[in-house]
Amino acid sequence: MTLWHLCLAFLRVGLLGYGGGPSSIPLVHKEVVDKYGWMTDDEFGDVLALGNALPGPIATKMAGYIGWRIAGFFGMLVALFATIVPTIILMVILLTFLLTFQDKGWVKGMTHAVVPVVAVMLATLTWQFFSKAKEGLGWWKAIVLVVISVVLMEGVGLHPAIVILALLVYVLVMPNKTQQSEVKRGKSIDG
Structure with a gap:
């Protein structure tokens, strides 16, 4: 089925x-x-x-x-x-x-x-993705990422794949807040 x-x-x-x-x-x-x-x-x-x-x-x-x-x-x-x-x-x-x-x-x-x-x-799909990004990042970070992406792709002429790859690398390299707070809680419990 x-x-x-x-x-x-x-x-x-x-x-x-x-x-x-x-x-x-x-x-x-x-x-x-x-x-x-x-x-x-x-x-x-x-x-x-x-x-x-x-x-x-x-x-x-x-x-x-x-x-x-x-x-x-x-x-x-x-x-x-x-x-x-x-x-x-x-x-x-x-x-x-x-x-x-x-x-x-x-x-x-x-x-x-x-x-x-x-x-x-x-446009509808873009708004749905932007709303999801806002929930995870907050309004300001989501808007900044949108503006930077538009400037890089439209202003500089950078290929969208390069922008996406850069964002993926950024997410992999930078620890998120949830991981940081879990690490801090683990240290305070152990310490």
Whole structure:
């Protein structure tokens, strides 16, 4: 039954993820976190961050890892197949259709109308991640990290993968407050 649910979840992502990987991310989140509960928001954020840091299409990387995590090797195959095959079929059909009618106004309007919908989906997911970051870091640290990330990526032109890698290294190197307080409590109890 799990393989069937994996297939359905990533089939919906493959069918509805119009516009490529970034537009698929909110759909994957909806299926994996909200609908099936296979991951928490934090786990999904970790998978997304790692997926963005690695080369290749984000939707297939996420499908492969999530499928592997949920149902092993066959889960990975099912999730990848369900993500890729609808895209291939739809691409052949849509490109043939769009090339045939590309000069028609309604085709141009249809392709332009999708952009705001994808933008709203990405903005919603961004707000959800920012809210989670605020809970863990607090408003000021979350805002500072957002500003620094935007400046590095947009102002300096640094690749997002480098920014993500730098943040991962920072988190690994810098001890968090929970660990520090546990160490202090352990010392006071022992001392």
